[in-house]
Amino acid sequence: MVRAPCFDKNGIKRGAWSEDEDNKLRSYIAIYGHSNWRELPKLAGLSRCGKSCRLRWMNYLRPNVKHGNFTKEEEDIIVALHNKYGNKWSTMASRLPGRSDNEIKNYWHTHLKNRVQKDQKTTVMIKNEQVITSSSSPETCYVVKEEQVTKAANPKQCPAVEKLNFKTQLQEVNILVQVLSSESPSSSSSSASESSPCSLSVSDHHDVLNDFAAPQICEPDENSWIEQFLLDNDSIITSSDNNYIFSPLGFTDDDDGITQQASFQDYIMDDELLWSTLDL
DNA sequence: AAGTACTCCAACCGCGACGGA
DNA sequence: TTCCGTCGCGGTTGGAGTACT
Structure with missing residues (x-):
């Protein structure tokens, strides 16, 4: 599954790397590092171009490189x-x-x-009439249409429920926020909690839910699943230094005190808006 | 068993970015 | 400011392995 080894007109070897070449490259970098890829192959005794060495190192030989199936x-x-x-x-x-x-x-x-x-x-297919199901009561189905959330008369009218599952989308966001917050510039100099680059804060749930600026709900008494979901999923996330807070209310940057508040629909329905709100 | 089509991934190529002279 | 060398990125390719006919 690799290119057969060959030599170009300048005597530079191309194609698959041999065990011997790998060892040469590995041991050279272990001792001298790789400050100059162009000179490296000559010094390491390899008939390769610097680019090829760099690629081999970055993709295969570098320590901690995982191989095999993705989880x-x-x-x-x-x-x-x-x-x-x-x-x-x-x-x-x-x-x-x-x-x-x-x-x-x-x-x-x-x-x-x-x-x-x-x-x-x-x-x-369902761009203009999107659907959310309650994570706590899947038999309940809501249709979101132009700033309104209405309870569908019949959950069977929701053909693509799984594709737009509210919980799934927020889980995806949670994963992304955790990944991104771990490399947030401000978090590296944090003097706050060292335990995790991204911790969940549940202490403000009550206030947040009180302030929750949901769009017009046709049946206000029946949106309790939203609250239930928020409580179930700890969906308010702060980075360890509390500089960034992701919550259903918006993405807050405490440094300048600005809170970007987006509508409920933005978070649930529009991936583009959702990602742009997470502008890290 | 043999030929063909398809899958997958290591490696290559070209180009833009960057830094130093 | 311009030139030049180097690096790193993203798109593409080559070909071994596998599935299918």
Whole structure:
């Protein structure tokens, strides 16, 4: 499954790397590092170009590089990051420890792209009439249409319920926020809790829910599932230094005291808005 | 068993970004 | 400011392995 070794007109070897070449590169970098990729192959006794050495090191020989199957969690992270960044493979790789940009790119194209495209088709089909189910009572189905949430007369009218499941979307956001908050510039200099780069705060749930600015609900007494969901899922997230807070109310940056408040519908219905709100 | 089509991933290529002279 | 060398990124390709006919 690799290119057959060959030599170009300058005597530079190309194609698959041999065990011996790997060892040479590995041991050279272990001793001298890789400050100059161009000079490295000569010094290490390799008939390769610097670019090829760099690629081999970054994708395969580097310590802590994981090989083999991606976990379900890794898949979710990749999908979430791709939503946010598009084809920024190196950015995605920096948030997935042990995976190279090349590996993520390959995995996306061979495994995830088709799956996500399928999902998007389903979303487009019901673009103007989106559906949410309650996580606590799946038999209840809400239709969101132009700033209004109405309870569907018949849950069977909700053909794509799973694709737009509220819980699933927020879980995806939670994963992304955890990944992103771990590399937030301000969190690195934090003097606050050291325990986790991303901790959940439930202490403000009550206030948050009191302030909850939901759009017009046609049947206000029957939206209790929303509260129930919020309590069930600890969906208010703060980074360890409390600089960033993600909550159903908006994305808060305590540094300048600005709270960007988005509508309930924004968070649930519009991926673009949702990601742009998480502008880290 | 043999031929063909398809899958997957390591490696290559070209280009833009960046830093130093 | 411009030029040049190097690095890193993202798209593409080659070809071994596997599935299908």
